[in-house]
Amino acid sequence: KAGVTQTPRYLIKTRGQQVTLSCSPISGHRSVSWYQQTPGQGLQFLFEYFSETQRNKGNFPGRFSGRQFSNSRSEMNVSTLELGDSALYLCASSVSGTEYGYTFGSGTRLTVV
């Protein structure tokens, strides 16, 4: 069974631009969560979606947004990129979001220059 697929794997963007990252969960998984991983802050939760609704949100500025489609695929968007947004962005999926043993994708490595 296919795992969690994130695209693209790598991105280089310029400060001030915006970026959209995509995540396709495991078939049958309806909960998708997004995390930012940096060397300094570690893994930090961004938000979680279930049935196209955001149910939970971390402490990130409004420049970070997301959405989920009816097929459970999810996208996250970062507008007005800053150098500090350079990170590995990970998405994780689960059936309902309450089982906690989430399956992570390989991530999108975003570099802002």
Next chain:
Amino acid sequence: GQQLNQSPQSMFIQEGEDVSMNCTSSSIFNTWLWYKQDPGEGPVLLIALYKAGELTSNGRLTAQFGITRKDSFLNISASIPSDVGIYFCAGPAETNAGGTSYGKLTFGQGTILTVHP
């Protein structure tokens, strides 16, 4: 907010040695998770613990859910080169209302494991 403190931060061991790492918290967790992350990849779930006192094995890995619910331990026996990576403990984040924290895990800082052949 909640914090998970992992130790040690890094370990350098010889192939064949056993490894122990732990994770502590100032607050109670009802679930403990252990993940491993290889370079350039996402974390992979190794073991999930759901009950205080629980001891669970997955091959050469053994993890325990502390009785106080404020700690957990991961042991790796007879280490091999492919055990190299970063090991994270994690647990469901608490919510203000004591309800379910959908999708949100609190992660420890990670233990970097290096295995010398």
